[in-house]
Each structure stands twice: as structure tokens, then as C-alpha cells.
Amino acid sequence: MNKNQKILLLFIGFCMFVVVGLIAFNVLMPKPEIKADDVQVSERSVEEEPAADDKQEEVNVKEYINIYMIGKNEHNEEVYKAVKRVYNKDIDGSKIKFAVSSLIRGPKPEERQRGVYTEIPSGAEIINITERSDRVIVNLNSAFVNGGGTESLYKRLYQLIKTARLNSSIPVYLYIDGQQADVVGGEGIMLSQPLSNSSLEN
Secondary structure, eight states: OOHHHHHHHHHHHHHHHHHHHHHHHHHHSOOOOOOGGGOOOOTTTSOOOOOOOSSOOOOOOOEEEEEEEEEEOTTSOEEEEEEEEEEOHHHHOSHHHHHHHHHHHOOOHHHHHTTOBOOSOTTOOEEEEEEOSSOEEEEEOGGGTSSSHHHHHHHHHHHHHHHHHHTOSSOEEEEETTEEOSEETTTTEEOOSSOOTTTTOO
16 A cells, blocks of 8 residues: 555545544534524514404394384275384383374375375374283374264274284273273274274174
């Protein structure tokens, strides 16, 4: 083995020693612990979702009651028509009081334009409406039952009966000027009470 070969072998041996030393150092030395705080996330890597507004916009749900007027159907026949009125318990009180009051006031102008009308006289007024645990007393003045003839009186009574029955879960009685109205009008129409769909069938 000549001098050059010895030098080459020494160089190769040295290189192998260095490589083995680096490998041993990398294996034996403890690796630093990576904490969550040490990891940086690019600001563009995650888009933040907008925070939900805890205050949701209050939805105003309107409540309606129906009252009965008179009109024509698609066959041009006269029928009792249910018309809506916006009802607010905090402002309008009980449903039966609001319903009867709305009935006495009659159709709105736009309803009249559509052919809706009432047989209740303009002079009819509510004296009072008394609500008890077992009954409701609707006390009207005598203008409610006066004038217009028998047919008109039947119609206005049915308007009241249908409206009262729809808006009260307890029996409703009709009083005229403070007296229970078992016979109404100059024609002496018999009215069975409490009010029902059969009240005028006597």
C-alpha cells in the first residue's frame, strides 16, 4: 500500500467518524418540546366567523279575531261573511268585548266598497258587557232591536250570535236595556238563550 492509498483510507475513516458522530448526537440529544404557544398560525389561514348577535329582532306576530258581517258569495248569494280585526289583548281587553264592540262599529270603508254591510242600526250601542265564570252578558240598548223589519232583525241577531259564539268559550246571553231578551222586536221574535245557532229556531 503506497502513501496515497493510506491518505485516502485515513480520509474515508475520518469522514465516517464524523457522520457516525453526527448521527449519534442527533439520536441521543433530547429534542425541545414544542408548545402550542410556539406555533404561529398565519392570519390568513383561518377566517373568523362574525359573532352571532345575542339580541334577535323581536318578531311581532299579529293576532286576529273574526266578526260576522253580510255580503255576497261567488254565486251572488247573500251570506254571513267573517271579517278579520287585529286583536291585542293588552289594549283591547277580552276577545268577546272586542268582538262585540267591533261588530257594533260595523264594516270598514274598504269592506263596504267590496259589498260587505251590516244590518245592525247605527244607533245601536253597548251599555255594558259583563263576564262571569259561568256566562257573559252582552247588554245593548233598544236601538239594536228596533226598526228595519223582521228580516233585518233576524240578520242582525244572527250576526251577533255567530260573532259571540266564535269569540267566547262560555255561554253568552243577550240583554236589552238591562233585561234578558227572550222576546225581541215589535214582531215578538222568540230568542232562546244562551245564544246558539238554534236560538231563533223556535
